Amino acid sequence: MAGDPAVRVVVLRSEGPVFSSGHDLNELVDGDADDYTPVFEACARVMEGIRLLPKPVIAQVQGLATAAGCQLVATCDIAVAADTAAFATPGVQIGLFCTTPGVAVARSVMPKKAMEMLLTGRPISAQEALEFGLISRIAPADQLGEQVTELAQQIASASAHTLALGKSAFYQQIEMDRPSAYQFASKVMVDNLLADDAKEGISAFLEKRQPVWTT
């Protein structure tokens, strides 16, 4: 998928009342450290894979997203939720604190709300998820698919090279101190400008015509 030029944007979607409820708890009983460790390594690989994928990934959240399902929403580049969706990190209620979901949630959601979600396990509404940073936008439930498709199509109309370079640079620079981030980002801008699609895009803009991308 990463190398397929026909795939320009990835949409993760689900059906029914639940978007994702995370791990299968049957995998998390009656085992030892050797059984559990690979489960969380695989989970982290999936999450980091979304961040490292050189294509934008949109979560289309039609229903309840809990635990690692909530982590998945927080991990996608963009998350659009139905106004009827809900979100929770309920592990605390079964004795298993949502620590790995918390890694992604803490990096999206305002800390005071993130801690309330994690310590209580209570669900928040789509409206709260928007206000506190977990998702990017809300759609009426019956227009969710349509609005996500329209969003994906707009993103897909951009240069694939530009999207890949920009997404990767964004997640790299947010881990740096600000002066280092500027040094890195300035270099990325120069590299971006030297690529064919930027030359074409800027020329097209100055000539008031539509660009034709090579990627």
Added chain:
Amino acid sequence: MAGDPAVRVVVLRSEGPVFSSGHDLNELVDGDADDYTPVFEACARVMEGIRLLPKPVIAQVQGLATAAGCQLVATCDIAVAADTAAFATPGVQIGLFCTTPGVAVARSVMPKKAMEMLLTGRPISAQEALEFGLISRIAPADQLGEQVTELAQQIASASAHTLALGKSAFYQQIEMDRPSAYQFASKVMVDNLLADDAKEGISAFLEKRQPVWTT
């Protein structure tokens, strides 16, 4: 308190029009560095003590929280405020910039609003405090105590071991870069799963019964 199993959740509350106005200014005049240094060391110890305490700490904010009182709100794991409460970092107006309160405020409140609070010293309302990240939720003033008690009781119904482990891991991982945070959090999840309360909680969930915690 940290070692007393009867204490499961800590609620910090106050009475009257002021929640906390921070330092006693009489301690901050006519002294030298040797007088002032221990005051701020003690303040930082109190704030860090809340973060290190292996129990959830809820601020129940009935009134005005200013300077180190505002820092205290920002430091608690969860903050619930009356809709009549207000919040300020007014030190700039008396020549003493709220730099230490800013450490906690900057880690909760959106930076553009945090800087406005610090540079102007003006109070913000409970509604603004919620929108910009300083608090977790708002309650009507006459229901504040009741709503905090209900919240505390729900949190107290969870396993104490799970709460302690989860709170500690949350504050540790937010200081790490994301890949390191996942490595750390995955190990915490495995340790959590091997503890008695997770075994009991997951079994109870799969067997559709109430869990019985050992902690």
Added chain:
Amino acid sequence: MAGDPAVRVVVLRSEGPVFSSGHDLNELVDGDADDYTPVFEACARVMEGIRLLPKPVIAQVQGLATAAGCQLVATCDIAVAADTAAFATPGVQIGLFCTTPGVAVARSVMPKKAMEMLLTGRPISAQEALEFGLISRIAPADQLGEQVTELAQQIASASAHTLALGKSAFYQQIEMDRPSAYQFASKVMVDNLLADDAKEGISAFLEKRQPVWTT
């Protein structure tokens, strides 16, 4: 300007429908790395210069702020926008991802919204900019100048030394881990207390009179 005691607060403002649209694209075509590198170095110097300036800087945003113009808004200490203003990082649409604007935007705006802005290039309204962290407050378009002047005057009434010390310390501590930030901030508080303006400000407060600043 940094050394001129008559300048107490800086307001960046513009006229017409656009606040700033960032770089002149004519400087970003038909060149090579040696041409482009100084452009982004100069841009980063301007942005870092605002952060390093020992005076508060307010962006008064009357119109559209795009690309490095949006970065400029995100960089100022405080940003007040007309309710008719709009904000975008549209580089992706011309093949040049807004990577350097993203450095400032990612440090103000909630990540899920920041990524949507960067990947789509779509403008957001002043109301959204406020909700997601890009600006500090909104004013009716016809009262923007008046409200910014009133805000600037209030800030200018504080001690210049206190403002300089507080602004600098804020941006230094947010790059540190929390315990280091407290150590640093505690030392800054002690230095602040030993300065004439804090002695005067605290004495004036305790004596219920107006302070007279020396800076």
